[in-house]
Amino acid sequence: MHLKSGLSRRSFMVGSVSLLGLAACARAESSVAQENSESAVTVTVRGDGFESTIPRDPARVVVMEGRGDLEFALLAGYPLVATGNTAAPGTLPGGQYDGRIAADVQSIGGPDGPSIEEVTALAPDLIVMRANGWRLDWYGNELLSQVAPVLPVEVNEPDFRAQMSSQFDALGRGSDAAVLLDAYDAIVADARSDLGDALVGRRIALVTSEPAAKGYVNLWTNQIGTTVARDLGLEVLYFDPTDEKGNQQLSLENLSSLADADYIFHQTTDPAVVGAAGTWQALPAVAEGRAAVLDPRLNNGLVITASAIADTIAGSIGSWTRAS
Template sequence: MPVIESTKTFHPTVSPSATETPLQSTKDVDDEFTRLIDSLTRRGFLTSAAALGALGALSACSSESSGTEASDEWVDIVVADQTYRLPRDPKRVVVLEARGALDFALLAEYPIVATNWDPKSQLMQKVPAGAARLGGTNNEPNAESILSYDPDLLVVGKGWWDYYQDKGLLGTDIAPVLVVDEGTTGSSWKQAMTAQLTALDRREVAERVIARYNAELAQARAKIGGLLEGKSIAIAGADSGQIWLQNNTFAVSVAQDLGLNVLTDAAHAAPYRKDSTFYSLEELAIFDQADFVLLQNPDAVEAESPTWKRVRAVQDGHVGHLRYDLNNGLALTAMALAADIAEQVQVMR
């Protein structure tokens, strides 16, 4: 099996310089509140009167740094044609979502002081001791909580970043923002991850990450052995009266990196969503081509339908569970998924 190589390049462009936003404390709550509201308004973190009401009486405010940082302390990266200037070696990193963003922050070996928390995610056990649970939610980032950690870098996945921009919830001036690129398709995560780590002057980290991933793949292949030789697997999901088959996704790419024959059907996918193909409960014949099915949402009512239960792999008991926290991410999640697939296909024995 060929290994995954980190040979991609990244081409940053130059952006205007950024300034740090350290926290300062004050005993005067009224003055503190006024300054923070003014700061947040200037920075574009919260832009509506309704959002201001959620702030309450805050215990910290931000102030602009008047100094100009040396250029070698900053690095410029490009994500989706947007250029971001980031600290080369951040000291206080706050992670705003516990999937791709946390995966990347851990891989980059950033000093995480606080992170969004998902108790069901395997990434939580990798969070450094002492890192705090960030207040707020993915849908509603909490200004008070974020500012209280005096961050010099925020890390967020591109999907959530786009959401925050659309809703006017977060601007780039509260602190530099690293927008994590997980690839334009689910299967391009390796290239995107390697390129972004390299652009951040963490090429050595990228090399170590790829080496760890290849080592995990080798262990998982050894555990699978010949269980799936000459056989195929389907990576599927159940919801909204349908069963879907993944085509060009993160999970499919990991299974293919394991050397597995993965059943796909991109030819019949909707033009606007080629990553998966959706079938009604009366159109499940394609799944009979699979010897093993890795199914997201196995407890969904669709998975109890008579037509699904007639699928060959389902009748044989050759169905595994694709966990939500493993269906998307970067290398740490991919390693966990590879090991999980190797464990779940043991039902084929």
């Protein structure tokens, strides 16, 4: 297989389990030992390239991108006043976040996120953004920090469990993370019980097919989606836990490298583009109707996104199994 280093990671509702409701119950019982005392007004959070002292219980929170940063804020139970939505400016983020955002939350900003003027006008006491956005200074860290404390959050890693647990511990909300992750484990266990041999040991390929017009796809080697697929018992083709980039380029002419996949899931806004490629059509999983689009919004996040990926993969495989 001919692979080239791919793009970096910037670009279903869980019906039976209320993840946010479970977190709220856990928070009422939370008693987490940490360097920040339970009576403190602020907490200090340290990460790769940042150290932030933020309100322990903020009252007005603004989210910058409206993806994984929004998910973190929702899971933490923060009172949102506004969120960016770089994927669809002018609307509230949808997909896995449908029904999770209060009606009075404003959608602000454009495809590059909110302006400093928009954020300032909202008078937030906390700003939440993706940590890689902080490290790359997407929005102007210095100016944002003059408006309100900024919390960079790690939501772009394959090991969403560890990332979520460590960050919630730092905020004094460790029991919240445990309850939410237990709910995800229940979703995975139910899927494995229901589908059995249709999942366990079967081979799956996960790709971003959006760049097919340029002659290649991005094959996922180490992302949140590969973690979820493995949790479901699937064997991920070309899984590589050492691949820090998380994906590799695979040219359309070499798509036969995916011929061993029992199932293929791909992210794209226009499936017709890759669907027109003869090498794609020739893949057994495609030819036999065992390929499906995975919502492009499910490419970074934490337990809400992971649960939605699990629901999508298990739901599609369940449909194919019942139809066979």
